[in-house]
Structures are given as structure tokens and as C-alpha cells.
Amino acid sequence: MRFAPTRVGRTAVALALSALLGGCISVKSFVDPALPVLARSDLPTVNAPKPVTVLFEFKTNGNANARGTSALQGRVVAAVAESGMFGAVSSTAGQPATGLLKININDVGDASKAAAKGLGTGLTFGLAGSLVTDNYVCTASYALNGRSVETTVSHALHSTVGNHRPPPGAKPMATMDAINQVVDQLVWHALKQLDEQHAFADQA
Amino acid sequence: MSALTACVSVPAQYQPSIDNAELLLKIDRRLSVGEFTAAPGVENHMLSARGVGIEAGAGGYAAFLREAVISELRKSGSCDPVSPLQLSGALTRNRLNSGYARGAASVGADLTLRRGEEVIYRNSIVQDHEWDSSFAGVVATSAALDNYGATVQKLLGKLFSDPAFDAALAAASQAH
Numbered sequence A: 001m002r003f004a005p006t007r008v009g010r011t012a013v014a015l016a017l018s019a020l021l022g023g024c025i026s027v028k029s030f031v032d033p034a035l036p037v038l039a040r041s042d043l044p045t046v047n048a049p050k051p052v053t054v055l056f057e058f059k060t061n062g063n064a065n066a067r068g069t070s071a072l073q074g075r076v077v078a079a080v081a082e083s084g085m086f087g088a089v090s091s092t093a094g095q096p097a098t099g100l101l102k103i104n105i106n107d108v109g110d111a112s113k114a115a116a117k118g119l120g121t122g123l124t125f126g127l128a129g130s131l132v133t134d135n136y137v138c139t140a141s142y143a144l145n146g147r148s149v150e151t152t153v154s155h156a157l158h159s160t161v162g163n164h165r166p167p168p169g170a171k172p173m174a175t176m177d178a179i180n181q182v183v184d185q186l187v188w189h190a191l192k193q194l195d196e197q198h199a200f201a202d203q204a
Numbered sequence B: 001m002s003a004l005t006a007c008v009s010v011p012a013q014y015q016p017s018i019d020n021a022e023l024l025l026k027i028d029r030r031l032s033v034g035e036f037t038a039a040p041g042v043e044n045h046m047l048s049a050r051g052v053g054i055e056a057g058a059g060g061y062a063a064f065l066r067e068a069v070i071s072e073l074r075k076s077g078s079c080d081p082v083s084p085l086q087l088s089g090a091l092t093r094n095r096l097n098s099g100y101a102r103g104a105a106s107v108g109a110d111l112t113l114r115r116g117e118e119v120i121y122r123n124s125i126v127q128d129h130e131w132d133s134s135f136a137g138v139v140a141t142s143a144a145l146d147n148y149g150a151t152v153q154k155l156l157g158k159l160f161s162d163p164a165f166d167a168a169l170a171a172a173s174q175a176h
Helices: A010-022 A066-082 A111-123 A175-196 B018-027 B060-075 B137-160 B163-175
Strands: A027-031 A052-060 A099-108 A130-144 A147-161 B008-011 B032-038 B047-049 B052-055 B085-098 B102-115 B118-132
Touching (some): A052 B018, A066 A099, A066 B137, A130 A175, A147 A175, B018 B060, B018 B137, B047 B085, B047 B137, B052 B137, B060 B137, B085 B118, B085 B137, B102 B163, B118 B137, B118 B163
Parallel strands (some): B008 B052
Antiparallel strands (some): B085 B102, B102 B118
């Protein structure tokens, strides 16, 4: 038997434990409403966009999480490309005259607490629902010609497992859609903030 | 016990790190990757966390380490299969412990850099790494899986940041 967790973060832990014990228990995901949602049109226009290499890492409490990186790498690179702020976008370094965009998303929190919540939900077959929050801190830096600028953005994904009230002001979404929105918004906010710090000023 | 641990398994996964990519970009040399073996007595086929096997795949953990090196070199654009500068290695330590409060891994390797037949660098590196574990098996297993890869990442970081490694590559390039 092969165990292959595909979801990223504490939600996966709570869900796994509750599902193991309680069978079919509903899960709803909610993107935290605190971070304003940016549309493509809200992003700055960069004159003569340069090619960029994107180096991405997903971490859990500061430690490498290869499954998370593998699951989200494509989405991160796509979000960078879709921003329209760069020329060719590559995930492999080595091309000359290319900017280097480093994006690190760190999932911070206590997985043991999430596991305990999932256990309670599973034992009551979903009646004692639980709310699990994955907090994400995105650190992004852009370097070109020896100059480097860095910024940080925080976001969160809430998931209710079983019978639990949704977080105030948040709309329910499919889990993967919610994760994708969190990733897109972390990347776009980071790019916007980097631009506000004139990271791309020399590109004109 | 091994029969039990073999019942459930997860594949070990490796991700190249941004820090290692930066180190390799600074070094700016292209390398090929040779053979990686396991030293006698070193566990090369079955590590486990809470009864869940961590699968290294064909070739065992020595091959996993080799693939980790290749992925780091590829990420930074430093991998060249025909480069005369070739890195090879032997796994000298491979331990994983997933306790109720703390998890720990220790990975060691003898790493050798050759230019053609000539050995231009050799170093024995050991990397110890600890993390918060959990009473919950699913959390502990997941953390062990992630942190075994993190341990290998740090081991390779030690190699790429070793001034002697950088100097050997620089000298080899000048001699060439």
C-alpha cells in the first residue's frame, strides 16, 4: 500500500485523521478575506519587460517541503508569467542578463493541533466540526545587475472539516481553487510590492 | 519488523533549494555527476518513520543522493553530462528517527570531485538535522518525509559552500 498525500498543509492532516475515523466528512475551504484581491489590471506595467528566472520553494515551518514545491511550482511560475511584468519566464537559472526572482512560501503553524482537531471531528463523525488555518508567509526577492529588493506578504487559507461555522466574511470554495487563489495573490502582491520598491526601475 | 514497515510506504522526494542554487550560481561552473554508492553497513534501502517506509526508489538512498545533486545542478544551470569535472560520492551515514516530540536525521557522504582521472577535491560531510515531531503518526510521518529531504539539502549546501570546493573548481578551470 502506498500513502501519497497530495494536499498541502495542516488541512491535509486534519482531513486525513477525521476521514480515517469518521468516513465521509465534508471539507470547505475559505480564502482569508484580509488580503485585498488583485486583478491582473491592478498590476503595474513594466516597460521593456526583462526575462526572469523564478526559483521557488515551498516550506513548512521553515523546512523544505518537496511535495508542496512540486505541487505548486507550476502555479507560481504561471502567476509570474501571467503578471505580464517579465519577458520569458524560466524556472532554471543560467541564462545571461536575466533577472532572478526568488519566491519562498512558508506554511507556518502547528500541525499537531490540526491533527488533534481532526481526531475530534472524526470521532464524532463530523458533528464536532473543526476549523483549521494554514498561514502562509511569502518572501520574494528580485535581483538584477547586483541590485536586490525583497518583500514579504502574508495570507491564510481556512478549512472547515465537518459541522463548523465558516470564518466571517469568507466564501466557501473547492480546496484546490482556494489554494490556487492564495498562491496567485501571494505572487501578485509580492510583485506589486517589489515594483513599489522600484525593483524593476532599471528595466525601462 | 521490516515486514511491517514495508506494508505502507511513501516515496522520498527532493527539492533543490534556492540557497543551493545561489551558491552554484556564484561558483558558475558546469559539472557532470558520476557514480554514487553506499558504504558497507550503511542503510541504503529502508528507512521508516512510525512504521511507514520512506521509499528511495531504484538504487536506494545513494541513488536518491545522486538525483538530488543532479536536480540542484540542473536548477542552477550547472549540470553538463559531458563536463570533465565530475562529482561522485559514497553514502557513509543514513539515519532517520521520528520520535513523539522530536524527529532527527543524520546523513553523511564522502564526496569526490575529479577532473578526468585526477582527484581535485575530496571531503567527508555529515549533516545532522532535527525538527518538531508529533504524537500523531500522520503528522510525524509527513514531517519525517519532508525533513529527510531537508537534511540532504543541507548536506549539499555544506558541499557547495565549502571554500575548498570552490577553489578546486576555480583551479581546475584555470588549468584548463
